Amino acid sequence: MLTFPNVITAMITPFHEDGSVNYEAFRELAEKYTAQGSGILVAATTGEGAVMTEDEKLKLFKIAADALKDKTLVMANVGTNNTAQTIDLIKRTEGLGVDALLCIVPYYNKPNQDGCYAHFAAxxxxxxxxxxxxxxxxxxxxxxxxxxxxxxxHDFPNIIGLKDASGDLDYAGYVAANAPAGFHLYSGDDNLTLPIVAVGGEGVVSVASHVICKEMSEMIQAHKDGDVKKAAAMHQKYLPFMKGIFCTVSPVPIKTMVNMLGFPAGPLRLPLVEASPEVRAKCQQLLKDIGRL
Known part of the structure; x- marks a missing residue:
């Protein structure tokens, strides 16, 4: 039976300096966050999945599944804006041992609601x-x-959860009230984690957890345990960090920070470019403000 932790880290993908995937560093990083109580999301936005080949993604899926089997939830990002391509990637992913799939609302095509329904139904x-x-x-x-x-x-029992990065608490509240019992509502925005948990959410698919994994989980658990004041205090303490990691396009800041903390996260892939001196200074200050540097 799947268990769903308070925090699922939307993991960066470490690269070597030549731009190739650093699979060993990925496994090490995934094990690190698992030991801190986090689930793992592989090759999504923060993992630069949009600029990775399907073969690279599939290798990461298998590495994560093999290394973390029975230790934590492993979610594989397989979503594209092409329904047939998404299904083909799912077929290639089945059997690798991942626990769940993440599928994005189709981008660029901008389907209407009938199209969205048909896409996810297929x-x-x-x-x-x-x-x-x-x-x-x-x-x-x-x-x-x-x-x-x-x-x-309601129509498809294997559609079991939502990562919501709409920034709309009314949206999250509606889903919490109207989705089937046992549906897993996760915030996709670190800064809205506590508000979404407060309206019925379960946790967060997090970028901030690369640095404050235990703190994010502790904040969520405090609210679940009824210690609303503690949860609110932690939210207020870490809110500047949660917002600051998006001071420029993600995952540039968080990957910069992971490198600053001594882990070989490596460079980014084009069209993303390395942090400017101003962004690097901002990242360094954010880490200092929470006592990590």
Missing amino acids: IAKSTKLPIFIYNVPGRTGGKIEAPTLCRLA
């Missing part, structure tokens, strides 16, 4: 693996409306 019918839908209008240019999302979750 995906759900193609596999028995559990599916999380990823709603992130700021990157896709479109969104899946909350009633459409809930309809899908």
Whole structure:
């Protein structure tokens, strides 16, 4: 039976200086966050999945599944804006041992709600693996409306969760109230973790957890345990960090910070470029402010 931790780290993908994937560093980093109580999301936005080949992703999926089997939740990002391509990648992913799939609302195409429903229905019918839908209008240019999302979750038992980065608490509240019992609502925005948990969410798919994994989980658990004051205090303490890691396009700041902390995260892949001196200074100060440097 799958268990769902408070925090799922949307992991960076370490690269060598020549731009190739550093698979050993990836495994080491995944094990590090697992030991801190986090689940692992592989090759998504923070992992620069958009500039990786399918073969690279599949190798990462298998490494994570093999290394973390029975230790934590392993989620594989397989979503694209092409329904047939997504299904093909799912078929290649099945059998690798991952626990769940993440599928983004189609970008660029901007399907209407009938199109969104048909896209995710086709995906759900193609596999028995559990599916999380990823709603992130700021990157896709479109969104899946909350009633459409809930309809899908009721119609397809393997659509079991949502990573919501809409920034809309009304949206999250609607899903919490209208999705099937046992549906897993996760914030996709670190700074909205506590508000979403407060309206019925379960946790966060996190970028900040690369640095403050235990603290993010502790904040969520405090609220779940009824210690609202402690949760609020932790939210207030780490909110500047949660927001600061998006001072420029993600994952530039967080990958810069992981490198600063001595882990070989390596460079970024084009079209992303390395942090400017100003962003590096901001990253360094953010780490100092929370006592990491």
